[in-house]
Amino acid sequence: MAFDVARVRAAYPALAEGFVHFDGAGGTQTAAPVxxxxxxxxxxxxxxxxxxxxxxxxxxxxxxxxxxxxxxxxxxxxxxxxxxxxxxxxxxxxxxxxxxxxxxxxxxxxxxxxxxxxxxxxxxxxxxxxxxxxxxxxxxxxxxxxxxxxxxxxxxxxxxxxxxxxxxxxxxxxxxxxxxxxxxxxxxxxxxxxxxxxxxxxxxxxxxxxxxxxxxxxxxxxxxxxxxxxxxxxxxxxxxxxxxxxxxxxxxxxxxxxxxxxxxxxxxxxxxxxAGLDPTATGDRRTRVRAGLAAAQAHEEAVFDRLLAGLADRSFVTVYGSPARRCPTVSFRVAGLAPAQTAAALGEAGLCLSSGDYYAYEYFRTMGLRDSGGAVRASVYHYNTVDEVDRLLGELDRLAASGGRMTR
Structure with missing residues (x-):
């Protein structure tokens, strides 16, 4: 059964505000049953x-x-x-x-x-x-x-x-x-x-x-x-x-x-x-949790693949790391902009992404990036969609074309 992302998104009241949340690594939105x-x-x-x-x-x-x-x-x-x-x-x-x-x-x-x-x-x-x-x-x-x-x-x-x-x-x-x-x-x-x-x-x-x-x-x-x-x-x-x-x-x-x-x-x-992410799953809660998270994982990977491919296609974006096995999270920089500037500009467009070192202190210090602002992080969660990825990529294009100026 295909992952019903529309059904899943309906369980998150905060998504009705219209923001695009690519900051799940810092904390997800709260499900309505919670x-x-x-x-x-x-x-x-x-x-x-x-x-x-x-x-x-x-x-x-x-x-x-x-x-x-x-x-x-x-x-x-x-x-x-x-x-x-x-x-x-x-x-x-x-x-x-x-x-x-x-x-x-x-x-x-x-x-x-x-x-x-x-x-x-x-x-x-x-x-x-x-x-x-x-x-x-x-x-x-x-x-x-x-x-x-x-x-x-x-x-x-x-x-x-x-x-x-x-x-x-x-x-x-x-x-x-x-x-x-x-x-x-x-x-x-x-x-x-x-x-x-x-x-x-x-x-x-x-x-x-x-x-x-x-x-x-x-x-x-x-x-x-x-x-x-x-x-x-x-x-x-x-x-x-x-x-x-x-x-x-x-x-x-x-x-x-x-x-x-x-x-x-x-x-x-x-x-x-x-445990309810896969409505077809049966059995005890442990079994249903595993099935639900497996279904969510497959959806996240498809959305994340679209994001990685889009970032790789943009010469003005530098992506850090290419591990073979990974959670759906990526850090990047936009040429000519400090990470905080990129995050702020995207925030003005309604997209929520983190910037800085996100407490990954040793990683960014070793990479020589911490003192200059770290990077911008995009993290996919199971309520994210391919359309949201395309919206992020489009905003990055507009940001690059405007020379980093906020146009909204």
Missing amino acids: VDAVTAAMRAAGGNRSTAFVPGRRALDQVAGARAAVADLLGADPSGVVLGPSATALTYTLARTLGAHWRSGDEVVVSRLDHDANVRPWVQAAEAAGATVRWAEFDPVTGELPAGQYADLVGDRTRLVAVTAGSNAIGTAPDVSAIAKTAHAVGATVFVDGVHSVPHGPTDLAGLGADFLVTSAYKWSGPHLAAMVADPARWAALRPAKLLPSADTVPDRFEYGTPSFPLLAGVTAAVDHL
Whole structure:
């Protein structure tokens, strides 16, 4: 069955405003069922978690529901789902917890392709422990992150390998399972940043070889919350700093403070929405989520192919990276214009694209682009269309023809 993008777009109220959103890598628009679930939870009587009264039991159900939904999205155990305000916050919590056991001479491997949220927490934890940081390098031409280099980077003292499953800057999808196999051969822990990859296709924790995987719900049609998943036994072996009276069970002891129960209801609704992207899919929610994201992935790839071909046809556009496996995200520059100028001009025409380094600090620093403004990023999501790509390409043509002047 062909992907019904008109049906899918109808589920996003914000699209009625008429803007073209090629900024999904920075955050997608919110699906209507998510808005409805959050609103309903906020309208209903609420309370903190308790078995003593109905509103308290609702809160318990909202937490349990979100854990189960994220587990279905990622192929995880609900008891191993830790919820939090952002991927960055959760990664820092884990980095501080793991880093407390590192010693001088231990090693941590990070990559220059990653979002800084999967770099700096580990670098800082290593520095605090006196451990050594080793760097995996990307190919500056293709943007690939060769998995073979990890054989030289990891060793008996490697404690952790952190790697992205999808670059938020140029889309590169490294061979995470191969990297994980190399890391596990020496007993190292593998941490995978799935923030940019999870929205764009089926994800399986075990298939990736990830010991820990983090994702952000607002990158897949949900609210501003994040989740980190692992085998519950891995969480059980860790003792984070926490308040004495707060829960000491797993996964609760890794979650600080009272969560936003309405937003957790929105997380569940977002996963249910993804499970409905392929209306022909049957079976349990995990099966339907995988089918829905597979259908969305095929649609995104077709739209993205049109975008890449159009950018390549324009001599005034420089595209960065050409990885063979990638999420539908590309960074580029328009000749004679700073990235911020390009983004602003496109914004005046109703097209939403990011500019700068998007926290991919090491990538843009290595490429020598960060100090001059980074690049412009276009990221395709399943509600984008070929017509929107053509509109973007047409606006780029007008921008080039006008010498960079805003004509609207």
